[in-house]
Amino acid sequence: MNPFRRPLIAGNWKMNAGGQEACVLANAVAEKTRRADRVDVVVAPPFTAIAAVAHEIEETRGSIDVDEGFGVGVAAQNMHHLASGAFTGEISAPMLRDAGATWVILGHSERRQHFHETDHGVALKAKAALEAELRPIVCVGETLGEREGGETLAVIERQVRAFMAHFAESPGFGVVAYEPVWAIGTGKVASPEDAQIVHARIRELLAEVSEEVAEATRILYGGSVKGDNAVGLLEQVDIDGALVGGASLDADGFTKIVDAAQAVAEKLAEEEGAPPSRERAAVEEEARELEALDADAASDARDAGQLIAVDGPVDAPTSMSVPPTSNAATGIDPATDLDDAVDHRDV
Numbered sequence: 471m472n473p474f475r476r477p478l479i480a481g482n483w484k485m486n487a488g489g490q491e492a493c494v495l496a497n498a499v500a501e502k503t504r505r506a507d508r509v510d511v512v513v514a515p516p517f518t519a520i521a522a523v524a525h526e527i528e529e530t531r532g533s534i535d536v537d538e539g540f541g542v543g544v545a546a547q548n549m550h551h552l553a554s555g556a557f558t559g560e561i562s563a564p565m566l567r568d569a570g571a572t573w574v575i576l577g578h579s580e581r582r583q584h585f586h587e588t589d590h591g592v593a594l595k596a597k598a599a600l601e602a603e604l605r606p607i608v609c610v611g612e613t614l615g616e617r618e619g620g621e622t623l624a625v626i627e628r629q630v631r632a633f634m635a636h637f638a639e640s641p642g643f644g645v646v647a648y649e650p651v652w653a654i655g656t657g658k659v660a661s662p663e664d665a666q667i668v669h670a671r672i673r674e675l676l677a678e679v680s681e682e683v684a685e686a687t688r689i690l691y692g693g694s695v696k697g698d699n700a701v702g703l704l705e706q707v708d709i710d711g712a713l714v715g716g717a718s719l720d721a722d723g724f725t726k727i728v729d730a731a732q733a734v735a736e737k738l739a740e741e742e743g744a745p746p747s748r749e750r751a752a753v754e755e756e757a758r759e760l761e762a763l764d765a766d767a768a769s770d771a772r773d774a775g776q777l778i779a780v781d782g783p784v785d786a787p788t789s790m791s792v793p794p795t796s797n798a799a800t801g802i803d804p805a806t807d808l809d810d811a812v813d814h815r816d817v
């Protein structure tokens with residue numbers, strides 16, 4: 471697996487969960503996705519909750535830096551392209567950094583559609599985000615009319631060309647999200663094959679900037695991604711993750727998508743002969759320990775059986791005489807051995 475392209479699952483909360491609710495959701499996501507150590511997880515709350523969510527995640531996971539491997543990243547959903555000035559109601563990249571965001575979603579189709587954002591404006595924002603070391607997730611996608619008119623690839627090309635040169639300086643820092651507008655919030659999802667065609671085209675365009683940018687840039691799919699359709703999409707060679715709207719508001723639903731990404735990454739790593747992930751290694755270690763304990767218990771039982779055979783059934787304890795509170799697998803009798811264990815533990 472390309473180390474720059476760890477699967478990335480980002481939850482776009484849109485104009486939802488802007489207060490206390492955001493902390494509850496962030497905490498649940500941070501808890502539930504803890505085991506997915508092959509996946510980068512990002513949440514994008516509204517501006518009002520960014521600082522609180524960043525704080526909550528730091529408390530739960532110890533970090534908001536996905537590069538550290540155990541953090542959950544925090545994204546804003548938009549920003550102004552200038553750092554400061556007389557722009558009432560706007561928020562800049564440095565302000566987002568101060569609040570704890572390290573990512574920003576740019577050019578989402580809802581912003582292009584309802585707030586008249588242009589390709590040029592989105593490109594200015596992408597440049598400003600990169601300058602402020604805020605990782606941009608730049609969204610592109612065709613409308614239903616454009617798809618039906620056979621214009622999908624032309625639209626995507628126009629949108630990607632507008633900002634792609636800005637990705638040249640730090641390959642892999644910026645992300646592209648392909649979100650067909652007709653699939654957003656509609657329950658209609660692009661087929662993995664159709665999505666792959668567009669993703670491959672986006673990567674081809676990025677290769678015009680440099681091979682390195684093409685290889686290192688994650689291209690996410692977005693539009694009605696759920697736990698039950700995520701695997702098919704994520705298995706495509708050029709789909710490196712998902713931008714999730716509706717399903718990201720439910721921690722369990724979102725975790726299912728993260729788990730799907732983890733499973734796909736595990737499979738790929740196994741095929742490539744990579745060492746198992748921390749999560750997989752821990753599960754395997756646990757299985758080995760249980761197996762060893764079972765073997766010990768079986769050998770104890772055999773010894774007891776031999777005792778019975780030698781001493782006869784009257785004097786020797788039978789398996790029925792084992793106190794019901796004892797743990798056959800560990801051999802620990804909680805009634806007696808636990809006190810010893812407590813007395814001798816290191817404090």
Ligand code: PGA
Pocket residue numbers: 482649653654655656657692693694695713714715716717
């Ligand atoms: P959806 O939204 O998952 O609800 O379709 C995706 C998005 O808007 O990013």
